[in-house]
Amino acid sequence: MEAFLIILFILILLILIIIIYNYSSGEGQQNQRTYISCPPQKIEIPIKVTVSYGTGYTNDNQIIKGSRANPDSLWVSFGQSITVNNYEICDGLIYVGKNLVGEYGYIDPSLINPELPIDSSNPDHKGTSLSYWPSYSEISPQARAAYLEWLTRGRRTPDTNIGYVFLFFYGLERRILRDARTSDKAKLEVQEIVTEIEELLKVYNSNNSFCNYANSFLEYLKAAFLPDTLELDPSRLNRSWQYPLGLKIVLGSFAEILKPIPSEWALAWVENDPQRWLRTPAHRCRDEFSQLFALRYRDKYGDGLVVKPNATKIKVEYRPASNGFNNTFLKEIDKPDITVLDGPLRKIHEIAESCINDLDPYSRFIGRRSGDAKTLAAMALLPDELLLAIQDKIVNDLKQYLYNSTSTSSDSTVIKAKDLLRFFNLENKGKIAKADVVSITQLLGRFGYAVIPDIRFQEGQIDPQESVVVFKSKSSTQAVSTKAYSTSTMIMKLAVAVSASDNDISTNEKSILESQLNRMLDLTDYEKERLRAYLRWLYESPSEFTGLKRKLSELGVSQRESVASFVVQVANADGVIQTDEIKMLKKIYGILSLDPENIYSDIHKFQTSQKEELITIQPGIQKKTGYAIPKRKSNENTVELDEGLIQRTLRDTEKVQVILAEVFGNEDIQTTTTESKFIGVIGLDSSHSMLLNLLLEKDNWAHEEFYSICEKCDVLPEGAIETINSRSYEVLNDALIEEGEDYKININLAKEI
Structure with a gap:
């Protein structure tokens, strides 16, 4: 189933x-x-x-x-x-x-x-x-x-x-x-x-295409049929996609007999180099470029660079523009063609490039203000070789005026600002632009003179209605204020203001002020030289101190006490405060609305706060008791500065500088709640500005060298690079310092500062 x-x-x-x-x-x-x-x-x-x-x-x-x-x-x-x-x-x-x-x-x-x-x-x-x-x-x-x-x-x-x-x-x-x-x-x-x-x-x-074909055809025709008509004037050569035939023949002729290449033909070689196009200054400032090139070329090679003949012969090639031809025509000349050599051309290009770099600031200036090419403001931007060789009337007149003004004085000379400004067409200006002031001070510096006031050193602005101080100075190229110098000028300004508060600066007071010059913090020789001239300018500028007591009284008590304490430190820099200095300090206390009688206790407080000198205990001798008294220091005229005290004083400079800048209305110093910032090179503070000025002396620095100058300028190497490059990007759109095996400086950017 x-x-x-x-x-x-x-x-x-x-x-x-x-x-x-x-x-x-x-x-x-x-x-x-x-x-x-x-x-x-x-x-x-x-x-x-x-x-x-x-x-x-x-x-x-x-x-x-x-x-x-x-x-x-x-x-x-x-x-x-x-x-x-x-x-x-x-x-x-x-x-x-x-x-x-x-x-x-x-x-x-x-x-x-x-x-x-x-x-x-x-x-x-x-x-x-x-x-x-x-x-x-x-x-x-x-x-x-x-x-x-x-x-x-x-x-x-x-x-x-x-x-x-x-x-x-x-x-x-x-x-x-x-x-x-x-x-x-x-x-x-x-x-x-x-x-x-x-x-x-x-x-x-x-039309470049027609120019190239036409010039090339001309050269071929002249080489093949009319050799005696070749252009042998370096100033009339036509730049093309290949070297001009006339240039090749002349250079080959020099090489044949080992004759030095003259500067004008060396310049023609680099200017007609088809592989490189010279930058803007070589064309915009053609006359200045050729003059500077000739000077530097002769300085390096004397009568000229000697080039040995090579085996390559000069060949003149022409490929017709017409399509009725399909071949190139060739003519050989029995002379060496040294334009195919890289070595000699590279050496000449190095000179040309250095000239272009140094002419870049001048080129940019006349690019913006083409009508001012022959003014002193423009000439101030020229390289030294050209500036010192200028035979222009206005330049010669300025040099003569400066010489006559300072020839009778071994120190500094007071002149009317208008007399100086007339050379720059600025004598009738109500207020001089900062850019113009910098041009004036730079140009005078190139001629071996310095002027007070100089906004680069935060000394104030040139007033056409007042006086200025001029002095010869060939000892320094420093162009930025250090913290120590800025504070010193303000202390001097305060001291002169105090001395002038009774409408008279006595000879004794001047002597005290001038004696302080060598004690002023940690100044260079050039800064001491400037400070001496600055002091003389202060004597001539009583209007600077109008309303000073009122401004000081508006400061808080702690600020006024800070200024007073700092002045005491400066006065005690050599370890001794003289009687005349006590009198000056009392006047300063008075104008600071502080009790002059407190000066003694403040001095005592300051001195006892320092490290006590150790007392040497003499070994015990039988039947003699007591302590050996330390030998008294010699009271010689020589000044022994307390370096530790100076360093402690320097730490207080920024705080006091900010306070005094507020009192004296110094627009060149911007302050924050914690520190002061000094407007120096491309907006850097004074320490980094000084570092950058030192770095610009050459384009390559070994690590050891870089760390050494950073230490001198009291800045950290790693932070210094970041600080300078950060500011450089903001102002110049590129980095000034490139870090690698060495530290390389972008010289092209540096010329814009």
Whole structure:
């Protein structure tokens, strides 16, 4: 029974499978029949295309029809006239006729065929229909009309499309490069063609392509036919994509006999270097650049650089502009071609580049103010060699005035500001711009003089109505104020103000002030020299101290006490405070609205706060008791400075400087709640400004050198680089210091400071 049921189940299953299969097959066939489509029909649509290029234009114009013409019979010589389709051409130098064979047996591109159609009513003056290599037989009738019109006008119309000039030029090339090989008549026309090309260059020299082809063709013609006419004047050479032939020949002649290359030819070598284009100062300041180059070239190489002759000979190559040629023409000259040598050229480029770098500030100035190139403000930016050699009247007059003003004094001289400013046309200005003041002080510094006041040293502004102090100074190139110097000037200013508070500065008070000069903090010799002149200027500027007591009284008690304490420190720098100094300190206390009687306790407090001198205990001796008294210090006239005290004093300078800057209205110092910031080089504080000035003395520093000068300027090396470069990016858009195996200075940027 079970077996029967199993068989029945299998049969039913098979029947179901057959039914499903048949149903699926039938549906598939039905679907296939439903989606059968007819193949697409091929539709043909006739299109007629007509190409035209002017009336009567066909490609047959390029084909020689009949016998080839003799070139001499088609050539119109210079000075001859000919009429082509009512266009009268008077100056010749063209081919007119038929069947002038060019390259590959086709019509020469320059041939003017009078039988070809011309559209005189619609000439293509702009040359919009011209191809890159125009051929008279192929250009449109409108272009032919424009070309013939240009020829009738004498070939000197400046706004002509350069394609028409090249079309004419093709004929000049053909006359010499092909016809002159077999025609004596053509050989005699070389000079006329050279003259014509030179005249064309005067009109169409703005097109670089034409200039290159024309100048190269001229050189080939002169080398091959007119060697005595080659340009041998370095100032008249034409820069091109290759060295001028005249330059090669002259340099080769020097090398042949081991003769030094004069500076003017060395300059011509770098100026015509096709691989390098000299930067803007070499072109904008061409006269100054050539003068500076000559000075530095002679300074380094004397009569000139000597280059040994090499084996490479001078070759003159010319590849014609016309597509009527497919070859390059070559002429070899039996002279060494030293322009292929890299070594000598590299040495000359180094000199040229140094000149360009040093002229960059001057170039930028006259780029902005082209009309001021001969002013003293501009001349102040010239390199030393040029500035000191200038024989300009205004420069000589200024030098003479400075000499006369200081020749009778071994120290400093007081002059009226107006007398100095008249050399700069600033004597009638109400207020002198900072940029002008910096130009004045820089220029005087270049001549070996310094002026007080100088805003770079935070000494104040030059007032046309007041006096200035001028002194000779060749000992320093320092051009930024240090913290110590700035604070010293303010202390001196306060001391002079106190002395003048009773409308009189006694001789004794002046003596005390001047005696303090050598005690003033940690100043360089140049700063002491300036401070002495600054003190003299203060004597001449009583108006500086108007309302001083009122300003001081507005300070808080702690601020006034800080100033008083600092003055006591300075007075005690040599360990001794004299009686006259006590009197001066009392006057300062009085003007600070402090009790003058406190001066003694303040001095005692300051002195006892210092490290006590150790007392040496003598070894005990039998039957003797007590202590050995230390030997008393010698009371000699020599001053022994307490270096530790000086260093402690320096730590207080910024705090006092900020206070006094507020009192004296010094705009060159910006303050915050914690420290003062001095506006120095590119806005750096005084320490980093001094560091940067030292770094600018050369363009490469070893690590040991860099760390040493950072230590002198009291800055951290790593932080100094970040500080200077950060400010440099803000002002000059680039880094001034590049850190690697050594520290490299970007001299180009430095010139902008």
